[in-house]
Amino acid sequence: MPYVSLSDKDVERILKTIGLDSTEALLGTLPDDLRIKDKLDLPDGLAEQELMALMQGMAAKNFPVGRGGLLSFLGAGAYNHYIPSTVAHLAGRSEFYTAYTPYQPEISQGTLQAIFEYQTLVCQMTSMDVANASLYDGASATAEAVLMARRVTGRGRVVLSGALHPEYRRTIKTYLNAASEDIAEALFCTEAGTTLVEAAQAAMGDEPACLVIQHPNFFGCLEDVSALAEAVHRKKGLLIVVVTEPVSLGLLKPPGEAGCDIVVGDNQSFGNALNFGGPYLGFMATKTEFVRQMPGRLIGQTVDRNGSRAFCLTFSTREQHIRRERATSNICTNHGLCALQAAIHLTSLGLSGLKALSEVNLSKAHYLRQRLLETKVCHAAFSAPLFNEFTVRLDKDADAVLKRLLKKGILAGLDLSRFYPALTNHLLIAATELNSKDDIDRFAEELSRA
């Protein structure tokens, strides 16, 4: 049997030690009426060679994004970036990926130091004081941030920007459903594509726990973070900024400098492949004053008995294994390896690389937008500035256009009517460093024909 290390002789010796004469006897602890009498109805086991052929066959039924596959202009919370070769080689070291959560710091300094560094990188990019080790994904991280804002403020009302990723909003609602559904939505301006400050203000009522905005927002538009921060701070609520495309942070003013209280989002863009939507990398950063209300693992620096620098999990009194039903969150296993991958990607880029990457993304998106608008088949949907993603309005039926482009091997974007029934024939389109000028020109040409 695969993966089992006992020979028949070994089994015999073990049984003898335990004083049993068969493995059947060993299973005597299971009540007889609960035993499965026959076999499970599963496909027969496979040799490794057969398994690999099967898996290659399953993979071959898909049309992935990338060379020899589809040309993609999809973003919407999942971005197709080039992952440096260092990432898989280093995160693929088995001492990292076959370890558990670093409960025993003396033999886990590798994970601990790497994640401590990752926490720092997140702080540096966001200009916040403290970041946690990771959360599951951007959506659940945002839900956790909302719960945290409620704890910090002691208030219930939560205002979500209508330009926040719809699946993030749905996740928050699921999380809050059990507690209190005191959620309001702040409309976005249909002209600019950004959250209306007045709408947000109105939705907040008198005692908001928090206002949640996304920046760049779901439509790719840049929000006026400072103005929104001021609005919610005036009512003593917290501003939660969601970043689903953190590559933007190489260029944009960090949320921490724009008055944000909690930054959450998804760092998938760094070091984590598209992977059909997961695992991604939820992150959260906040101010020092809120750290004890923060969910998730935190790595801290300390010393060992000889006074040497060492790292360990800390502030665990916030957590489920100590605090149980009074914990800040139920999270246990998080997304450590994704964080490691992001850290390797970020350090491989370095300061100049991150900035350059950010600029390339900006340029690609603007070139793409210009080329698409030149076709006259589509029009700019919103007027706000953008980073690497934007929305267009088609003159034709979006579904038909998407289908025709798919025939040409192009994923042309996301049909926004899926989430916003009012936005019929609107496409959300992204460009990254992986979309070459030729790709973009081909897209524009095919669109003009579609």
Place this chain on the structure above:
Amino acid sequence: MPYVSLSDKDVERILKTIGLDSTEALLGTLPDDLRIKDKLDLPDGLAEQELMALMQGMAAKNFPVGRGGLLSFLGAGAYNHYIPSTVAHLAGRSEFYTAYTPYQPEISQGTLQAIFEYQTLVCQMTSMDVANASLYDGASATAEAVLMARRVTGRGRVVLSGALHPEYRRTIKTYLNAASEDIAEALFCTEAGTTLVEAAQAAMGDEPACLVIQHPNFFGCLEDVSALAEAVHRKKGLLIVVVTEPVSLGLLKPPGEAGCDIVVGDNQSFGNALNFGGPYLGFMATKTEFVRQMPGRLIGQTVDRNGSRAFCLTFSTREQHIRRERATSNICTNHGLCALQAAIHLTSLGLSGLKALSEVNLSKAHYLRQRLLETKVCHAAFSAPLFNEFTVRLDKDADAVLKRLLKKGILAGLDLSRFYPALTNHLLIAATELNSKDDIDRFAEELSRA
């Protein structure tokens, strides 16, 4: 610039230390008339992302063997076997592959122990006393074995079986050309497909240095090793047995038990991909009495200062860095990582796995042969028993048949007229565990139509 770790500031500091004011000054040691005045005429450098796209593009211009690619029945010294997943994961550990030859044993025990174990595995499979760390490939290893036999016997005459891989024979001739071309060929029996003992005997003359046979031979036929051993031993020459398909050793009597003096060959079948012909894994095993005439690195067991078991390179007085022009060989860098990969494959298989693999290969080849012969389009070329490779004679033009099958995505075998003009319309065909019954049936069906 990629891969360089100095910042501009660092360069300045270094120049200052050396007492120069520019890197140009540093290059003053190069005579001016030898300096390249302009740039090399090479394509411009690429970003990693561009490079990866380029390489994927180059790779995509090929039609490799395997899932989604070609169905191959080619062998002829390069075999398509399933490589267990353990091999790439473990040999891919950078402590192994970024190390040099283990000159400093204290920090190279990993490589040293692994290769010591590999030497043992080779001895176990061949039933020989001692095996070296590796040689380049089967062909050059055979040439080295011939030179070694000359040193051992003090004689010149070398007899090569006509059923030895033609490229191996060509390599031996190239190696011997400079010294003495006292080479004769022993004809093979056109009925049985094996080396004619009488022909070998005749070719040996009175004082042969060695007789070189391949087993299974180039046509896939099993040689009568003991009989040939007896023939050459009668004249006090050495028997060199070449094994290009070592998977056969799971089933066949090991050369060491059949009277062989030196076994050489290629262990590519274990852990090393086809890779368009290289790097492969030359191996050599022999009797203890000949070890000082052996070429190549040898790892030995010894102790450290505390008496603990340790391993190191040994018998280096045979080697070029000590013995210079009197060395047993000029080999320095060998194929260490290929040997590691083979060792991981072999230990992953283990005793029962190796035997089972050998049996599966035997069964596949016999099934394939039967199916092909049933088509009546081809006929058995030779009568000798076979392992996983065999020769057929086509009624039709081999080249046309190969081309037609290639159109169906099938590499049907090697046209032997390439090496043996007399063997027109003969195909050399191999089957391994990677050829499924369905593949084989499809081949037979397409052949019957071709």
Place this chain on the structure above:
Amino acid sequence: MKQTTDKGFFMDEPLIFERSSVGKKGVEPCPSDVPNHDAASTIPKAFLRDAGDVLNGFPEVSELDVVRHYTRLSQWNFGVDTGFYPLGSCTMKYNPKVNEDAARLSGFTGLHPYQSEATCQGALELMHDLEAYLCEISGMDAVTLQPSAGAHGELCGLFMIAAYFKDKGAPRHKIIIPDTAHGTNPASSALAGFKVVPIKSGANGLLSPEAVKAVMDTDTAALMLTNPNTIGLFERDIKEIARIVHTKGGLIYCDGANMNAVMGLARLSDMGVDCVQFNLHKTFSTPHGGGGPGSGPVGVVKKLEPFLPVPRIRKKGKRFTLVNEIDRPKSIGRMKAFYGNFSIMVRAYAYIRRLGAEGLRHAATTAILNANYIREALKADYQLAYDTPCMHEAVFSDKFQSGFGVSTMDIAKRLIDYGFHPPTVYFPLVVHGAIMIEPTETESLETLDAFISAMRSIAAEAKTEPELLKNAPSNTRVSRVDETKAAREPVLRWRP
């Protein structure tokens, strides 16, 4: 064969920020092949980083610096590939390499979650089939693959349970949880809006029907238990307990973290379980990644099915398609964006296909065998928490040792000196100084014997040389780490 550790040197390595030096470059991104867009031309200056902003000390290192940095860090870590990792409740079994290869196939990694269904049929089929396999293994009627980890699965299950009662027009507010439960159980319950009602396990480590009966009422939504429980014992009375809970209209939630002991041997459905989460990163061999990502699918019986998160995967003829909220009006909604941790599902799928029914059963049986071997071999030297044959893990207390001034923590740290990862310690809370050993089925007898011998030596050392334990570990890169200082004087990030 005795497992020992040898002296060896680790390369010292500073923080990556301390390796940084101004102007050094790493893997620069691909230069743009389109006209450069000047950010300031379209983006208000106030929205942009200041020119010359160095992001608070963001690293500037070369590619080789990065490679050495993480290579060295990795060497300070201990993983399953390094050695025996008997961390109870965590099922640290071998993570097959072939699963890693499968998960890295570009046909999987390159899929965007929003690409059209027609272009990702292989992925949808895999998810569909994995759901079916988990149904078959657990006996549940439906499975969602969306949750990201065990705790996320618990939360998802509890949301569904809350929704179920709400939908019936009779919301319930309490969850009964045994004192042996994992911390995530009460934490998830609280997060889902429930009040936690603790319940004591019996002197035999098991939950008694009487104890459940005593607290079960019509405001109790569910009893949340773990089976086998966290003491490694099978809850023999689970059917009767389920009957009691069901009689009062309540549900049974089973924390499925310990499924490794029962897969192929017993089905949760037969025990009366209504909802269970699977920890793919335990039972189904996906690696833990030094703290995730995992995957926590949830299985439910028919009556909870309408509440599963969206989207659901449906097979229509030969096509696989996603069903959204419009067609699933009772759905709790979403636990996260997209569909779950797909690449973890790929690994679990590969594992199930490799083993098949017989392999799964054999794995469970062997896990039980190995645990009982350890239990038997160590019971003279360490006090068994409960004196009944165990399932997949054996729990000891520190009673025999505490008299020598030696704690469970000391024993754990001393094991490191012998080359073993310590077991889970101080959990479950009901056992004094708990030492929870889960060997898993993938370990060899040689390894078990070496571990047993180390544990026996430590028991002897505890009597004769307790200092050895208190000063342990003695051969690691850092000695015992001051966790108190970390919490008292928090340093949670590097600063320039």
Place this chain on the structure above:
Amino acid sequence: MKQTTDKGFFMDEPLIFERSSVGKKGVEPCPSDVPNHDAASTIPKAFLRDAGDVLNGFPEVSELDVVRHYTRLSQWNFGVDTGFYPLGSCTMKYNPKVNEDAARLSGFTGLHPYQSEATCQGALELMHDLEAYLCEISGMDAVTLQPSAGAHGELCGLFMIAAYFKDKGAPRHKIIIPDTAHGTNPASSALAGFKVVPIKSGANGLLSPEAVKAVMDTDTAALMLTNPNTIGLFERDIKEIARIVHTKGGLIYCDGANMNAVMGLARLSDMGVDCVQFNLHKTFSTPHGGGGPGSGPVGVVKKLEPFLPVPRIRKKGKRFTLVNEIDRPKSIGRMKAFYGNFSIMVRAYAYIRRLGAEGLRHAATTAILNANYIREALKADYQLAYDTPCMHEAVFSDKFQSGFGVSTMDIAKRLIDYGFHPPTVYFPLVVHGAIMIEPTETESLETLDAFISAMRSIAAEAKTEPELLKNAPSNTRVSRVDETKAAREPVLRWRP
């Protein structure tokens, strides 16, 4: 920043044969889906292994046993990814990870050497272009990629040189080789049937035209030199030397192992070189694999071109094709089966494409810069072998230290304690206790500084605490290894 090593533990690990236990199974191959063929039915019994034959103790281990075995072994090794590896003459530069990814593409790894040309055009194009790049870099007229390593390339070149003179009807029998040459040079010459004529390098470490003139005659086929030479110095008089050799009808063979110092800066053709081998596993960044595989292409001038091994790659229109011996009657034949170490060529090709002309030149310049920095920084503490600025490596002798009873070997071993791989030692032979340091261009200034500081500390220790050096290394898994015993009491394999 000071480089140091830390205490850490290595897992002990026996030989794989000692882990073996009867009946244990690893990765079993795929069961056959065709009728089982009974070997005895077609193969004479005498040709088969005896039933029950256990191959002399062949291992029986589980997959996890294998994974742990090699994982642990790897940790006892030191590679470029571990730390600084200034092994002179070996050019231990960073091995880019992206090259590994490229070499593992299935479009490369899955190619059978005998599949038809139409199906491997990408591979042939890559080889064709790599030949062209190496021609451009060296100035040679043609290149073969067939040889497997540097020494194999030397042999190939020497075979061609022999064939060239034979073809002219005037075979020559001698090769002049300087005393500084690498051991493979004389060994290859002898293997190619030549008599080696040694020649002394001058007091300045360089070859003098006069010395060459004194031995050069018409029975001398070639002068075999290394440039930059093994002392790290550029042979300034190479043009004049070549003129002398050429005048007598001889050829210049250049051992190209040190090409890293000149690529993009100077061409061998301009120096009068007729034949050169490239060590792709040095100059062109492919990893050394703990002892290969490498690749040793050979470049030649036009007159040697007819003698290149077969097959040759030709571009005909847009197609690439292989030219065989029939059309190349003067070819020396083959150095091996098939076409050379293709996957190593892929890596070298990727390296050249990544760097481009400027990158190569910059790499060479930086390599020289780094070597001169070390040379300058250490010259007060270690005696320079020659007092002239160096190229890519700096060579010191042990003169300053030998007075304290300390040898080069002791210095080398002590460096391990500081976390560095030792330099090449006792080579070249002309330098007493040579210490040959080649930092390469990929190292950071921080690393160079840390190395320098370690070397200085060791120089101080040699005076004050020589025992530290003699007992070094002190923190490795094994202490100094008894190489004499290994040779005297040979144990070259495990036996049951």
